[in-house]
Amino acid sequence: MKKIGVIVNTKRKRAEQVLGELRAVSAELGFSLFAENGEIAETLGAESLPVEAFGETVDAALAMGGDGTVLYTARALHGTGIPILGINLGSLGFLTSVSDREIGAALKTLNEGSFKVSERDVADCRIFQSGGLVGEKPALNDVVLGWGASSRIVTLNLSIDSEPVSSFMCDGMIVSTPTGSTGHALSSGGPILHPLMPGFGINVICPHTLSSRPIVVPNSCLIEIEVANAAKELIVSIDGQDEFTVKKGAKLEIRRSPHRVKFLQPADHSYFSVLAQKLHWRGSAI
16 A cells, blocks of 8 residues: 555644654655645645545545544545545544554554454435435434424434334434444443444434333344424434434435445554543453
């Protein structure tokens, strides 16, 4: 892998320093760099290239920032098969594989080919209003239906493979991929799903009942959510981006995408070590 695309969040504190390290190590290893931002390209001595053209040019992409940068990169490269190496310039970074202080070692790993590839499922979400399709987006993390212009609860009907599950009076609903199970879904009381698990998690947000619990369904299922009753417009947020507003009668269809996302990771990368670190697991007191 010699042609490397670079997407960076320049608002991070160490971004400028890390870009300098990236330029130096890349020159040493003979990498050709491509950046979507002209200013970043100049800083790196790289070629300026629209991110839409990465799929036809680069061998791998560096997503330098936090989880938001990784999600942006995954969306931009959706369907291209270009692997992504997440470099954490922030604090949390569930989706990033290496820290900003390990960029030199990470690039040498790329040069040697001694990395491993983690393939993640993506969900496709289709939004219908008044019987017509109004939008379709991929989701690496989650699809969230809720919020809106007031605090009044709504009624959502959930079906799995056209079989009615239940009707929920609630604030909203989350459908998460295994990758996204440590995001909004976890904050809402959902289970942690291993990234390689073939399933989706479904969480009801603040259900108006004590009996509602998160469920996990196979990723072969078609998940349908209908806005049965709402006195307000609701927001459909996909991977943290507010994409659409919908109202009573709207329907969401969520299914597994035919395209997956490939993450590059060091050979010694441990998913459970990341969980322990990010979630501050300390074990039981003795």
